[in-house]
Amino acid sequence: xxxxxxxxxxVTTARPERSVPAPIPFTRLLDVxxxxxxxxxxxxxxxxxxxxxxxxxxAATMIFGNRETLTYDDFAAAVGIPVTVILPVLGALSxxxxxxxxxxxxxxxxxxxxxxxxQAKFLVIxxxxxxxxxxxxxxxxxxxxxxxxxxxxTPDWNISLGTLSQIALADEINMLMAFMLGVLLRNSPGxxxxxxxxxxxxxxxxxxxxDAQQWWMDNAGWFDLRTATIPLYDAGVTGExxxxxxxxxxxxLVLPLAIGLRMLMRSEVK
Amino acid sequence: xxxxxxxxxxxxxxxxxDEVTFTARPGRVTGFLGPNGAGKSTTMRIVVGxxxxxxxxxxxxxxxxxxxxxxxxxxxxxxxxxxxxAGRTGREVLNIAARTMGLPKSRVGEMLERVSLTxxxxxxxxxxxxxxxxxxxxxxxxxLGDPEVLILDExxxxxxxxxxxxxxxxxxxxxxxGGTVLLSSHLLHEIxxxxxDIVVIGNGRxxxxxxxxxxxxxxGTLVRAADQSALVAALQAAGLKARPGASxxxxxEAGLATVGAAAFAAGIPLTELRAADSAGLEEMFLALTxxxxxxxxxxxxxxx
Numbered sequence: 001x002x003x004x005x006x007x008x009x010x011v012t013t014a015r016p017e018r019s020v021p022a023p024i025p026f027t028r029l030l031d032v033x034x035x036x037x038x039x040x041x042x043x044x045x046x047x048x049x050x051x052x053x054x055x056x057x058x059a060a061t062m063i064f065g066n067r068e069t070l071t072y073d074d075f076a077a078a079v080g081i082p083v084t085v086i087l088p089v090l091g092a093l094s095x096x097x098x099x100x101x102x103x104x105x106x107x108x109x110x111x112x113x114x115x116x117x118x119q120a121k122f123l124v125i126x127x128x129x130x131x132x133x134x135x136x137x138x139x140x141x142x143x144x145x146x147x148x149x150x151x152x153x154t155p156d157w158n159i160s161l162g163t164l165s166q167i168a169l170a171d172e173i174n175m176l177m178a179f180m181l182g183v184l185l186r187n188s189p190g191x192x193x194x195x196x197x198x199x200x201x202x203x204x205x206x207x208x209x210x211d212a213q214q215w216w217m218d219n220a221g222w223f224d225l226r227t228a229t230i231p232l233y234d235a236g237v238t239g240e241x242x243x244x245x246x247x248x249x250x251x252x253l254v255l256p257l258a259i260g261l262r263m264l265m266r267s268e269v270k
Numbered sequence: 271x272x273x274x275x276x277x278x279x280x281x282x283x284x285x286x287x288d289e290v291t292f293t294a295r296p297g298r299v300t301g302f303l304g305p306n307g308a309g310k311s312t313t314m315r316i317v318v319g320x321x322x323x324x325x326x327x328x329x330x331x332x333x334x335x336x337x338x339x340x341x342x343x344x345x346x347x348x349x350x351x352x353x354x355x356a357g358r359t360g361r362e363v364l365n366i367a368a369r370t371m372g373l374p375k376s377r378v379g380e381m382l383e384r385v386s387l388t389x390x391x392x393x394x395x396x397x398x399x400x401x402x403x404x405x406x407x408x409x410x411x412x413x414l415g416d417p418e419v420l421i422l423d424e425x426x427x428x429x430x431x432x433x434x435x436x437x438x439x440x441x442x443x444x445x446x447x448g449g450t451v452l453l454s455s456h457l458l459h460e461i462x463x464x465x466x467d468i469v470v471i472g473n474g475r476x477x478x479x480x481x482x483x484x485x486x487x488x489x490g491t492l493v494r495a496a497d498q499s500a501l502v503a504a505l506q507a508a509g510l511k512a513r514p515g516a517s518x519x520x521x522x523e524a525g526l527a528t529v530g531a532a533a534f535a536a537g538i539p540l541t542e543l544r545a546a547d548s549a550g551l552e553e554m555f556l557a558l559t560x561x562x563x564x565x566x567x568x569x570x571x572x573x574x
Contacts, residue, residue, distance in 0.1 A: 018418065023339035024370065032369050039366070040357035041395070102353035105320065106363075106411070109347045110370045112319045112336045269320040 024111060029120035037094055037128060046090050047132070053082035054136045058143035062150075070147050071156035075140030076167065077233075083136045083171055085199065088178030091125045092191035095182035104269045114265055122179065129175040133168050163235045170232040173225070173249065174199065180253055184260030186267075202226055221245075225252040271296055271450055272317065272419060277326035279312055279474075286312045288474040289326070294452040294467070296418075299445045301465025301482075302454040303555065309474040310454040311349070314423050317452075318347050330419055342371040345419045346412030351404035351428070356397030360387060360407050363396060364414060371415045381410040386436075401428025409440070420444060422453040426460045438464045458555050470555060490523040493533065494542035504536035505529065516556065521546055 037043050057078040065074060095118070098104040111117050148155035177198055181191040203226045210217035210227075220227040221244030228248040231241045272294040279287040287309045294300035304310050315321040317328040319335040330338070330345055338344055354363055364378040382392050385406040396404065405428050412420055420441070426434050441451050441464055455461050461468060462482065469479040478485065490511075495501040498518050505512035510532060511523040519542070522529045526543060533540050 018344075021340040021343040022372075024372065028370065028372060032366055035369065036366060039362050040355055042357055097355065101355040101357075102350065103355050105349050105353040106367065108320060109318050109349070110342045110367060112338070112341060266322070268322070269315070 026116065026120065029111065029116055030123060033094070033117070033120040033124045034127070037090060037124060040097075042093060042097075043090060046086060046093075047128075050082050050086050050132050051135060051139075053086065054079040054139040057081060058139045062143055062147045065147075067147055067151040068153060070144070070151075071158045072140060072144045073158050075143045075147075076137060076159060076164075079136040079140045079143075080167065080171070080233075083132060084174055087129065087132055087171075088174050088195055088199070089192055090128065090178075091175045092178040092182040092195055093188055094121050094125060095179060096186055096188040096191045099186040100188040102270075108269050118183070118261065118264065125175055125179050126172060129172045130168065133171055137164065160235060163233075166232040166237065170229045173229055173253065176257075177225070177253055180257040180260060183264055184256050186264065198226070222247050223251070225249060271332070272300075272328070272330055272421070272452055273332075274313070274317065274328045275326055277313060277316060277328055278324045279309075279316060279321065280324045285474050287316065287323075290471070290474070290476055291326075292469045292476060292479055294419075294450050296448050296450045297445055298466040299441050299451040299453065299464055300467045300469060301461035302452060302469050302471065303458060303461045304454075304456065304471035306456050308456075308471045310456075310471060311423050312474075313471070314349060314421055314452070314454065318345070318349070318421060320349075340371060340415075342367065342415035342417070344415070344417050345421060346415065346417040347421045348405075348408040348412045348425055349421075349423045351401065351408035351425075354396045354404065354407070357395055359393055359395050360399065360403075361392040363407060364392075364411055367411050367414050373415065377414060381414050384413065384440075385410040402430065402433055405429055405433075409437070413444075417449070419450045420452070422451070424455055425453055426455060426457070426464070434460060434463060458552050490521055490546050491526055491529045492519055492521055492542065492544055492546040493529050493540060494519045495533065495538050495540050497538065500536075501533065501538050501540075504538055505532050508532035508535065 038047060058075055061070065061075055061078040098107055107117060108114055144155050144157070178191065178195040181194040181198075182188075185191045185194065202224070206216075206220055206224045206227055210220055221231075221241065222228075225245075225248040228241070228245045231237045232245070274293070275291050277287055277290040278285065290309070290313055292300075302310050302313070312321060316323045317330070317335060318341075328334070335341060335345070341347075358366075361378060361382065364381060365375070368375060368378050382389075387403065387406055387410065391399075391403065396407065399407065405425055409422070409425060412422065426437055429437060441453070445451050445466070453461075453464065465482060467479070467481050468485055470477050492515075493501065493505075498514050498520060501520050502512050502514050505520065505522050510529065512520055515521045524532075526545065530540070530543055533543075
């Protein structure tokens, strides 16, 4: 069969010359990624769930705790649980669902620079972490005030601003661990299960190991990120504990994130 | 304008796209035709930068896709209508795209109207959409930024005949306004209805390209007799290029009169004699892509 060329094809109409559009500013990517966190059913309910559970945790602390001796520390610990367990799922999904739901096809055709998209997601995750911590601490504060009013005692604010920012740091590390798993695995069930193994299963394993082995008990902080983050929840973190946190964060968060990003940048989007 | 030059993509030793070269011109609808797995989608993904090419180049409006400052404003892309978050509403899908491109929100409503999705449908989650509705939503997203180029992978999939006609009119209007359209399909009929220029691909290689008229004219004559092999032999003996086609027909590269005379001279009674037209294109499509047709392989296997 003859293969013919299209050289003779006449051009019917020429469009008027168009100006090249302005580049997409980074702030717009932040805005879009922020919106994408909450505009799905999953995102909406995860966030609502964190809010509702914070309130329930606060109420439960008031109902079941000893009202005379309750302090802000108790409330902060109670509302910290939904923030640690549920919120990071949002962080994992923000990346992994792009692949799971295959929205990456649209995302990366509208913004070819994958690095900029992931950067925007990263910053949005950190911001969501801070915002929901503010909500959770706020709920705890209200609980503390209400409780003090009911019990007729002076509210006890026994947490310093320094400790609060340490708790924020610990929760952000959790958020970013989930984010890292999302980047590395690019698979929603895998990333979520991976996060729960990290957050709920590994501490038990590490604890059992520490019971059996004195060496692990003394040195786990260097290798076990969860163990290394525990001191952040109390005042008076030592220099060695900061060093342990730095090392284990490097091993479990920074390194895998770097590998995951490298793979993500080169991978084929299908 | 889309210019693709010597584009190649290898997976290990397998060449999914092999030295593909063609141009989709402004004012024309270019149909990219090939069986499943021929390399259409891979080629399109390379053009929009989702898949890295092994070698060769693809440029849109003279630039590589990655160099477009705001791609949605210049190139409308629909690669897979099902690739949308099932938990988002149709309107929200367009809202996000409009925000990314920096378009006013009013544009979303205009596009929904243009693809005939109602307010009520737009408020539903995409997970509940039929494939036809997803295609319409995908077209709306592609048209959102008022682009100069459209790249659509199997856009007619899931559309009913009225939907295909609607798509044809829409793309016709887009091309008449000076736009460039590249759309793929594995169905010859769709391409015939919609496209001006046709590029046929099989096994990653381009096997034919030209305007629709050129390719149809190249179809030659379709002729049928009770004894297919005798007819082929007779026409070939008369110095004509003839080959057997599906269901007993013979395709000859000659005019009606020449073919009729040759059959008459050989004393073979004909049951059918006509210009091949689309039948020729279909035969060509099947023949040219025969190696990549799974049916063909299994049919041979069954015969053996």
